[in-house]
Amino acid sequence: MSESNYREIRRSRANDIPATVKRIFSYLAQYKWLLVIVFLCIIIEALTNVASSYFFTPLINDYTCAALPLPTFTAG
């Protein structure tokens, strides 16, 4: 079959990202309880990361800065 003939039988395809994603999710729906566990685990992981970053605020303010004499900054 020649290249041009080959293309003739091809059909045009519509693109619709939201509909495609929604359909993929419909397949995931049958694992909804497993996905609930996944969701909870992700929340735990994400919040642990958020909390770990806040750890520096009291560490520096209450311990490091309190133990060291702070320099005096003057403008100009």
Next chain:
Amino acid sequence: MCGITAAYIYRRIMSIVTTGTLHNMRLDLFSHMQDMPVQFYDTHTHGELMNFYTNDIDAIRPLIGDTLPQMINTIISLVGSMTMMIILSPKLTLITMTLLVLVTSVSVFVGKRSRKYFVKVMRTVSDINGYVEEMLLGQKEVKVFSHEKESVKAFSKFNDETMEASIKSNMFAQSLMPINVNLSYISYAVVAVLGAKACIDGSLELGALASFLLYTRQIAGPVSGLSQQFNGVMMSIAGAERMFEVMDTPTEVDEGKIELVNAINEEGVLIECPQRTGTFAWKDPATGDLTELKGDIRLNDVTFSYVPDKVVLKDVSLYAKPGQKIAFVGSTGAGKTTITNLINRFYDVQEGVITYDGIPVNNIKKSSLRKSLGMVLQDTNLFSGTVMDNIRYGNLEATDEECIAAAKLANADSFINRLPDGYDTMLTANGTNLSQGQRQLLNIARAAVSNPPVLILDEATSSIDTHTERVIEKGMDKLMQGRTVFVIAHRLSTVRNSNAIMVLEHGQIVERGDHDDLLRQKGRYYKLYTGAAELD
């Protein structure tokens, strides 16, 4: 520790979810394709169809397994980090958010540009697969007609298009990560400078600035991570779109209600029964009436065209009484195979009616109709499995003894017994370890074991030498006894003992009668038989 455990658990679960989802998608796609009309397979190459099961479905894996959890993680991290940042310094948060909007806008802009090229990449890869498959199957033809150069030229065109689309899609997608990373560094530097100034002013504590800067990095990380997976996401969506499009293609319509059932004849009265009796009946579920399956097929003023305005059959009328052998003779494209395609409802007639034992075939369930028809085609498809399995394919309920009896009927038993493991010999790759004639004998045995009242032989011996044809004809003669048979053959010697021969030209029956009648008419058949004319 808590975060690490949670991450381990969800990754393990996502692996199960991803594999299961792809498994279900493959199953749905395969099931749907089993119900597709013949036209679908006529307009798609094998390579293209295989592509749906390999590239397209596999492309969805990163979207479910990696991107989806990461996206949820990013959203929760963003919300959590933003909340903490607002608590620590609302002013710096506003600046960070402004820069984040800029990063996101760049991602969306580049994404839109690259997506169309990713879709094109998937299509061109599918084109290549289809073309390669055709060229590999037709390699002998390519060599015989010395079309190697043309073949390479056409392939190069597909290949060039794939390369061009890949370059463009990657050019956009791969520029995304460096842009995002650099924008996040700028954001970090701006926040660091302004935060340091706030510390000097005394409006922000040093500890708060340290945490704030960590949050700035924490936001940039997942956003950059998502942009890194951008290629995969676009490929996933393009693959899913192609696969779902096939799954949305309408399946074969079947409005038929009448079913084929096992029956028993008790003193002239047909009674439905669950076990196989060798007698079948058509059952109308609405009334419960049973009509004995005899094999009486009639075409009344049938007109048909595959595409509008190009009539393939015009006002064709014929009948085949139970046990009669009807032959179709004519040039290629005269409409011989189309008639058989209409009888088994691969296509539906546009005008006129085809009846089977007095029932319009459109009222009969396609599965029941096809169960009552046996077909022996020129091209034999054997499946991976033993010789016995391949014969049993004609009737999955058949016992070993019935399969052997069918093989004996088809004259296949002697050659099967000479095979290394007899009926247990494994056949692979469409039975390439057998000759064309042996494959055809197995095909006849397969038709025999299904024991259909109506048989269609479409050029069954066309690709076989005359010596093998004689062996096969003996098998076919036994198979044809007591059945309604439609024969399509180019060799007139194979149709001369038919009850009626239909000579078709341009979709119309131009002559009909038995062999002797047609010779007396001294028309088209006479010319063909005497060699005064040849079939195209």
